[in-house]
Amino acid sequence: MTILLEARDLYGGYGGADILKGANLRVEADEIVVIVGPNGAGKSTAMKAIFGLLRLRKGTVIYQGEDITNAKPEQMVRRGIAYVPQEHNVFPSLSVQENLEMGAYLMKGDLRPRFDKVYSLFPRLAERKRQAAGLMSGGERQMVAMGRAMMIDPKLLMLDEPTAGLSPKLIDETFERIQDINAEGIGVLMVEQNAKQALAIASRGYVLATGANRHEDTGANLLANPEVAEMFLGG
Missing domain, CATH: 3.40.50.300 (P-loop containing nucleotide triphosphate hydrolases)
Known part of the structure; x- marks a missing residue:
């Protein structure tokens, strides 16, 4: 390998x-x-x-x-290479969509395929794309942070x-999403x-x-x- x-x-x-x-x-x-x-x-x-x-x-x-x-x-x-820190990993005053856009600030071209990929991995974010990230739960903010990292197609x-700080259910869900990301060849x-x-x-x-x-x-x-x-x- x-x-x-x-x-x-x-x-x-x-x-x-x-x-x-x-x-x-x-x-x-x-x-x-x-x-x-x-x-x-x-x-x-x-x-x-x-x-x-x-x-x-x-x-x-x-x-x-x-x-x-x-x-x-x-x-x-x-x-x-995309990095998601443990803390301060979202822009709380920005919407989900705006957070994802910030993740792609170095990228050129049409961002829609990148949005589609992130929203397919994290359907909950698609439902709340206009919501401010600071008003979301800890698990949802972690999804935003991981989704923003995925915007560079790493x-x-x-x-x-x-x-860190997530409920057992959300811990399981986070690990499932990590496996899904890895299955994409990342x-x-x-x-x-x-x-x-x-x-x-x-x-x-x-x-x-x-x-x-x-x-x-x-x-x-x-x-x-x-x-x-x-x-x-x-x-």
């Missing part, structure tokens, strides 16, 4: 202190890859560093065979804690606190601890690993 993204020996953090201490990961084309681990392990930091929101002190990020280490987020978007979708790299459910849909997973890799395996094997279950998945 073709390697879509590879991050090697990542070091970086905030204020001169490294949170990432040699982390490595890769995403192959069409995979769902999940990063799990305890709080402070560097999961979200790794995502930000890969997307150019945090400057790496050391390490290399390769995307489709090209070195994109420390490239700016706008350059990432132009290359087909090759890689990066999701930071997509189910690679997914995801940090997720609901580790068991995330690993259950993952092609492969990484367990980070103190900024470095602790385990790497298929999602199924990580779920079946007694050490991983006891230390990182709540038994």
Whole structure:
């Protein structure tokens, strides 16, 4: 399988202190890859560093065979990488449709096929396209954020804690939509606190601890690993 993204020996953090201490990961084309681990392990930091929101002190990020280490987020978007942060991921005063338009601000040409694709993935958004995103539920706002990311027709979708704060029903629905997106041939790299459910849909997973890799395996094997279950998945 073709390697879509590879991050090697990542070091970086905030204020001169490294949170990432040699982390490595890769995403192959069409995979769902999940990063799990305890709080402070560097999961979200790794995502930000890969997307150019945090400057790496050391390490290399390769995307489709090209070195994109420390490239700016706008350059990432132009290359087909979409990133959905955990917080502040919608424009609350704008409508659903306007939020989606903002996601396509770098795109040229007719946007209607992109809208159609997003609304087919998230029918609820089609029903509420004129509603302000700030008036929607947490689950609906997450759909808006993911839909906006899809407007660039990405090759890689990066999701930071997509189910944070959602009800069990909406968590299930969010994971279903992630699988639907992946089925379109889009690679997914995801940090997720609901580790068991995330690993259950993952092609492969990484367990980070103190900024470095602790385990790497298929999602199924990580779920079946007694050490991983006891230390990182709540038994």
